[in-house]
Amino acid sequence: MVKIISKDITKLFGKVVACNKINLDMPDGRLFTLLGPSGCGKTTFLRIIAGFENPDEGRILFDKQNITSLQPYERSTGMVFQNYALWPHMSVFENIAYGLKVQNLDKKEIEKRVDRALNLVQLGGLGERTPFQLSGGQQQRVALARALVIEPKVLLLDEPLSNLDAKLRLEMRHEIMRIQRELGITTVYVTHDQEEALSISDRIAIMKEGRIQQTGSPQEIYNNPNSVFVADFIGQSTFLPGLITQTGKILRIQLNAGVTLQAKPGIHTFKKGEKVMCAIRPESFTIEKPTERHNKLQCKLTSIAFLGKSNRVYADLEGENIVAELEPEKRFKVGQEVTLHVPVDEVEVFPAEK
Amino acid sequence: MFNLGSFMDDMKTLRREMDTLSWIQLISVIIVFSFFMVFPLINIITTAFTYQGAPSFYWFNLIFTDPFYVGTQIKFSGTFPFLALDIHSTGTLFTQVGNTLYIQGIDLGIVVNSLVVAFLTTSISTIVGTVLAFIMARYEFAGKNVFRTILLVPLISSPFVGAIGIQRMIGENGVINKLLFDVLHVLPTKIVLDGFAALIFIQVLNFYSIVYLNAYSSFVTIDPSLEEQGENLGAKGFDLFRTITFPLALPGVWAGSILTFILSIEDLGTPVVFKASQAAKTLTFEIFKRIFSPTGAIDPIAPALSVILLILAILGFISIRRYVVLRKYAIVSKGGQRRPRSKQATTKQAVIIYLFIIILLSFALIPHVGVFLLSITEYWGNTLLPTKMTLNNYSIIFTDPDIAGSIFNSIFSSSIATLIIVVLGVGAAYIINRKKIPGRDILDVLVTMPVAIPGIVLGIGYFIMYLRTPLSPIINPVPLLVLSYTVRKFPFTVRSAYAGLQQTTVEMEEASLNLGASKVRTFLRITLPLIAISVLAGSMLSFVYAMSEVSTSLLFGDVNPSYAPMTWMIKDVLVRLGAGPFFASALGILLMIIQIIILIVSTRILKQSVTALTGL
Numbered sequence A: 001m002v003k004i005i006s007k008d009i010t011k012l013f014g015k016v017v018a019c020n021k022i023n024l025d026m027p028d029g030r031l032f033t034l035l036g037p038s039g040c041g042k043t044t045f046l047r048i049i050a051g052f053e054n055p056d057e058g059r060i061l062f063d064k065q066n067i068t069s070l071q072p073y074e075r076s077t078g079m080v081f082q083n084y085a086l087w088p089h090m091s092v093f094e095n096i097a098y099g100l101k102v103q104n105l106d107k108k109e110i111e112k113r114v115d116r117a118l119n120l121v122q123l124g125g126l127g128e129r130t131p132f133q134l135s136g137g138q139q140q141r142v143a144l145a146r147a148l149v150i151e152p153k154v155l156l157l158d159e160p161l162s163n164l165d166a167k168l169r170l171e172m173r174h175e176i177m178r179i180q181r182e183l184g185i186t187t188v189y190v191t192h193d194q195e196e197a198l199s200i201s202d203r204i205a206i207m208k209e210g211r212i213q214q215t216g217s218p219q220e221i222y223n224n225p226n227s228v229f230v231a232d233f234i235g236q237s238t239f240l241p242g243l244i245t246q247t248g249k250i251l252r253i254q255l256n257a258g259v260t261l262q263a264k265p266g267i268h269t270f271k272k273g274e275k276v277m278c279a280i281r282p283e284s285f286t287i288e289k290p291t292e293r294h295n296k297l298q299c300k301l302t303s304i305a306f307l308g309k310s311n312r313v314y315a316d317l318e319g320e321n322i323v324a325e326l327e328p329e330k331r332f333k334v335g336q337e338v339t340l341h342v343p344v345d346e347v348e349v350f351p352a353e354k
Numbered sequence B: 001m002f003n004l005g006s007f008m009d010d011m012k013t014l015r016r017e018m019d020t021l022s023w024i025q026l027i028s029v030i031i032v033f034s035f036f037m038v039f040p041l042i043n044i045i046t047t048a049f050t051y052q053g054a055p056s057f058y059w060f061n062l063i064f065t066d067p068f069y070v071g072t073q074i075k076f077s078g079t080f081p082f083l084a085l086d087i088h089s090t091g092t093l094f095t096q097v098g099n100t101l102y103i104q105g106i107d108l109g110i111v112v113n114s115l116v117v118a119f120l121t122t123s124i125s126t127i128v129g130t131v132l133a134f135i136m137a138r139y140e141f142a143g144k145n146v147f148r149t150i151l152l153v154p155l156i157s158s159p160f161v162g163a164i165g166i167q168r169m170i171g172e173n174g175v176i177n178k179l180l181f182d183v184l185h186v187l188p189t190k191i192v193l194d195g196f197a198a199l200i201f202i203q204v205l206n207f208y209s210i211v212y213l214n215a216y217s218s219f220v221t222i223d224p225s226l227e228e229q230g231e232n233l234g235a236k237g238f239d240l241f242r243t244i245t246f247p248l249a250l251p252g253v254w255a256g257s258i259l260t261f262i263l264s265i266e267d268l269g270t271p272v273v274f275k276a277s278q279a280a281k282t283l284t285f286e287i288f289k290r291i292f293s294p295t296g297a298i299d300p301i302a303p304a305l306s307v308i309l310l311i312l313a314i315l316g317f318i319s320i321r322r323y324v325v326l327r328k329y330a331i332v333s334k335g336g337q338r339r340p341r342s343k344q345a346t347t348k349q350a351v352i353i354y355l356f357i358i359i360l361l362s363f364a365l366i367p368h369v370g371v372f373l374l375s376i377t378e379y380w381g382n383t384l385l386p387t388k389m390t391l392n393n394y395s396i397i398f399t400d401p402d403i404a405g406s407i408f409n410s411i412f413s414s415s416i417a418t419l420i421i422v423v424l425g426v427g428a429a430y431i432i433n434r435k436k437i438p439g440r441d442i443l444d445v446l447v448t449m450p451v452a453i454p455g456i457v458l459g460i461g462y463f464i465m466y467l468r469t470p471l472s473p474i475i476n477p478v479p480l481l482v483l484s485y486t487v488r489k490f491p492f493t494v495r496s497a498y499a500g501l502q503q504t505t506v507e508m509e510e511a512s513l514n515l516g517a518s519k520v521r522t523f524l525r526i527t528l529p530l531i532a533i534s535v536l537a538g539s540m541l542s543f544v545y546a547m548s549e550v551s552t553s554l555l556f557g558d559v560n561p562s563y564a565p566m567t568w569m570i571k572d573v574l575v576r577l578g579a580g581p582f583f584a585s586a587l588g589i590l591l592m593i594i595q596i597i598i599l600i601v602s603t604r605i606l607k608q609s610v611t612a613l614t615g616l
Helices: A042-050 A092-102 A107-120 A136-148 A166-183 A194-200 A218-223 A228-233 B004-017 B020-048 B058-065 B110-138 B144-151 B159-170 B175-183 B195-221 B224-232 B237-266 B269-273 B283-289 B301-319 B347-364 B366-375 B392-399 B401-434 B440-452 B455-466 B478-488 B490-503 B506-514 B519-547 B551-559 B566-574 B580-606 B610-614
Strands: A004-013 A016-026 A031-035 A057-062 A077-080 A154-158 A186-191 A203-208 A211-216 A238-246 A251-255 A260-263 A275-280 A296-306 A311-317 A320-326 A337-341 A348-351 B072-076 B083-087 B094-097 B100-103 B190-193 B377-379
Touching: A004 A042, A016 A042, A016 A057, A016 A211, A031 A042, A031 A194, A042 A077, A042 A154, A042 A186, A077 A136, A077 B506, A092 A107, A092 A136, A107 A136, A136 A154, A136 A166, A166 A194, A186 A194, A194 A218, A203 A218, A203 A228, A211 A218, A211 A228, A228 A238, A228 A275, A228 A348, A238 A260, A238 A320, A251 A275, A296 A320, B020 B301, B020 B401, B020 B440, B020 B455, B020 B478, B020 B519, B058 B301, B110 B144, B110 B195, B110 B237, B110 B283, B110 B301, B110 B347, B144 B347, B159 B175, B159 B190, B159 B195, B159 B269, B159 B366, B159 B566, B159 B580, B175 B190, B175 B366, B190 B195, B195 B237, B195 B269, B195 B347, B195 B366, B224 B237, B237 B283, B237 B301, B237 B440, B237 B455, B269 B283, B269 B566, B283 B301, B283 B455, B283 B551, B301 B440, B301 B455, B347 B366, B366 B377, B366 B580, B377 B392, B377 B580, B392 B401, B392 B580, B401 B440, B401 B478, B401 B490, B401 B519, B401 B566, B401 B580, B440 B490, B455 B478, B455 B551, B478 B490, B478 B519, B478 B551, B490 B519, B506 B519, B519 B580, B551 B566, B566 B580
Parallel strands: A031 A186, A031 A203, A077 A154, A154 A186, B100 B190
Antiparallel strands: A004 A016, A004 A057, A203 A211, A238 A251, A238 A275, A251 A260, A275 A348, A296 A311, A296 A337, A311 A320, B072 B083, B094 B100
16 A cells, blocks of 8 residues: 655646645545535546646655656556446446456456455445446445456545435445455545545545645544634534734634634634634534623524424524524524523634635 | 747647557548648649639639629729629520420529529528428427428438439429329419529428428427526517527527538539539539540639639538537437427417428429339330339349449448548547647548538549549549548548547546556547447448439549449439430439438437438
């Protein structure tokens, strides 16, 4: 297995910058996810690793080997395409065997390895079918087997679950995790589904407009987003704009809504008077207990959604929208005045985006 | 300005995109199209602008001042309004002789005649074709599917073959006059179409189907919600048609019309059949007359006439370039999920529809009925149907060594041409569709342009360029014949192959590259099998249209009859005394049968992809 290193990868399509100086280390044997909204350049970056696009600048290394100028067929990457790209003029067996035939392996060896691959993806015995006789989930497994059978150095998955229905998607997500862990193959996984990314990945890189916004483990990304964009894109957040009135160990922020919030400084440093954006996760809110002295937000409930384990309430704070997840025991009414509380260390503060 | 930076970028792109196989494909396409399309055309143009060894407008000056060529002369004068039209014309539109009304046309000089004929043919074909397309696209009525099939019949004959049948049907003692005047007495006078009237009549019967097919595909591919929105906002009936439907269908109608214009102006077959009449006074026939077989010498005015013909056709091509260029070509079958907007015709509408279609069909089938009757005639005196019928004509065309030989020659030349077309066409389509190389637009134009190059012009070009080379048609016309078929029928295959590639996602090939297969292996094992069906269908069309090619076949057949193809033989036996026309008709029927079989099979494969059928 190899680790993949991307150095200053830049790719332009006309005037659109699909990849802008991308520097990433994708560790050996781990599942690395590129997560971002559609059009952010994540698929382009994956195709650069596979060799289908040539970067305008930068290098891709597999361990120490520079593969930037190699042809796709010289790279030993196994790719699973978004639409699977199964060849309709070949059976399932022939599809999977193709990469082995290219290597001129003998027939017995090919049969043995195709069977093993079919079993790995739990499609034993379906080799003689043609791809269009299979369900979406099964086609996905064939595509996976076809990519894995050649024992590639890295596995590349381009939105592999986007064509499946919700239930199958969950099933295949676990299947891909199982196979990846079983083989210990370095995997690059592209998706726009943040929940999928959080649940499947060892590490995640968040992309926006061709740039990497943040890299980290799912926990780091969720708990410590480094920008308004990441906080917004991953999970749900309430955003409250304000001004810094005190710096130091505890930040004080005068919100536009009139209230003052206290927060712990994170990776950013601020000056007094600087415009900032505070982000708070829905589950960080609680109904105020009389003991709390800070971070009390008095607001009016505008709508309530019952989610089973909790209530999601939408509230209005002097014109700002607040989303909070509260225990279901409490009975709420629309129009009711409540005071919400948020702990000091659960307020994330970011420089305001222009 | 030459920009070194962008040139270097282009070079880099070329190196990355192109591999050995693509280079071979690209270079062979360029060589064939350069030597057998571009250079011959350049040769014609330079010859046309040369007089006594020096550059000159002599020939054009001659043409535009001679009433024989241009009957309408603009004269400058010293007094107001300074310009005067000097019109030379001969012939009359209507002449009544005894109990026969002759409808001919007015001769305004060869160049003007061709333009007028093409214009009228196009206008009438467009109206008929569009109305028909709208009816077929928007109304449901009993027997619609039967009509839909029969309406395509005109596609299966060249105007050449049709003209032979029509001549017999509409002549003074033809079937129509016999039936309507002598037998049924429904006409007050016999009506005879001759000259330009006959030319236009025959061409409309053959070409309305081209407008119809293109317009039909436009009407059925209009997103129904666009019209529903129009209705929702209060437009209905003709208003809706005028403001929404027709403008949306216009590109298809326009493309069909222009193609009709080009086919009409380059038609040589009909004037050849009607050469005893005014119809001979057209550009194509005039050029044809000025090549003297068997020496291959060319009257020096022929290249200049060819240039005029070429310019007229190319102007048409440019106006529809947007629709004919491969890369703009949308697959008709796309988005078939929509509910088509067609409704049950009311009784009153149905009556009008049946009347229109039946009248149209009774005209459209005249040529085929005529050719068929002639093909089983042994003797046809002054009777409604052939006086004595026989199937002998069919056995003769297979036993007479000359005639049977011509059938073999046609199949041989067309097959070789189709083979070359497939090999080059797949490569060209692949490069245009898949390779992001600079200049691919030029390649695209190059391979779609033969649609607009009149066969007679291409033939003249070959004569000028190759007469004194080992490829000379005097030595053996087959190589040039094959190459003229190759160039002329190229668009059909390249279009189908391109459509096939469009339907095959690039990921299919990338998956192969990703698994370690080389580009050549990927092309042979993945790409080719996936587009094979489309290529097959396209190549069958190329083959069938090569078989029925008239212009270059007549030209090269004249030089050396022992190598002549079927279409030349039809022309040749037609004028033989006695049973000549009957043999010609039997040959024509054979040609039609080949066409029917191949068209049915290939439309099945292409699923009625209209654009492939008409080469657009």
